[in-house]
Amino acid sequence: MIYRDGMLPFLTEKFCSPAFVGPFQMDSFDRALSFSRGVLLSIRRIGGKRLYASIHVLEELQSIGRMRKRPRSTAAPSLLPQCFDKAPLFPLPQPRSEKWTLESLCREALSCIRCPHLAASRTQVVFGAGNPRAELMFIGEAPGVDEDRQGEPFVGRAGLLLTRIIETMGLSRNEVYITNILKCRPDMPPGHAGNRKPKSGEVAACFPWLHEQIAIVRPRVLVALGNTAAEGLLGQQQPMKELRGRWLKYINTPVLVTYHPSYLLRNQSLQEKRKVWGDMLLVLEKLGRPISEKQRSYFPDPVQK
Structure with a gap:
């Protein structure tokens, strides 16, 4: 897990889960990295000074990076995710199992970072x-x-x-x-x-x-x-x-x-x-x-x- 000052979870083992990857349609490590940068910049803007990362998450991130290499773009990559003033396309999730409950869904939602600025500012x-x-x-x-x-x-x-x-x-x-x-x-x-x-x-x-x-x-x-x-x-x-x-x-x-x-x-x-x-x-x-x-x-x- 990665925490802001050891308090609020921002990046968890669910970094690559359908709840996170699906809505953003992230088909590349580059986009995931860009989104993570947005989270980190949001944390810095509100005064966050320290991050703690588990070995498990770091190993997962490294494995994702090795999955596919892409040629570098000639243009400088943006440090922030796409602008949230306009609505991006977020496909609706696939139907869950009948055993899926509000409690299960809530557990996933509590660690949501789809809007980095809101994840950084919310209680x-x-x-x-x-x-x-x-x-x-x-x-x-x-x-x-x-x-x-x-x-x-x-x-x-x-x-x-x-x-x-x-x-x-x-x-x-x-x-x-x-x-x-x-x-x-x-x-x-x-x-x-x-x-x-x-x-x-x-x-x-x-x-x-x-x-x-x-x-x-x-x-x-x-x-x-x-x-x-x-x-x-x-x-x-x-x-x-x-x-x-x-x-x-x-x-x-x-x-x-x-x-x-x-x-x-x-x-x-x-x-x-x-x-x-x-x-x-x-x-x-x-x-x-x-x-x-x-x-x-x-x-x-x-x-x-």
């Missing part, structure tokens, strides 16, 4: 939480500072609101599954607080993890929270007003797009709350869940008053 990977056989899966944007610290999605203010919405639906967080399009908190410039929107390349790099989560959980309904989740899941860049309130599909799974809870924290009008609650009633109907008159009467339409 930990925020994989997902909830029922591994949930009928309903909520998909958000990316971890914030609270999620990055605690390792669980939606634990900040937006998470508390999402929990209230779930409970008002007659469910609990333990009955649903919650995750994000991006599993690492997007990095911020030094001295800057807050969060930023994930870049398309970051979403593309991380998407195979979500694809496998959906394949393992097999939810009956997916709820995309916000534009970023909708774009990442459906590949559609449309205004929220054109996406929400109607059923779409991810492969064969019904998808409903609605506002992210953080949007409701910024826009606390009854009109916006009514839209989200109407979407949740559609979800309950799709799941065949009973809806009480009390639930139907939340945020009634003005004409019904």
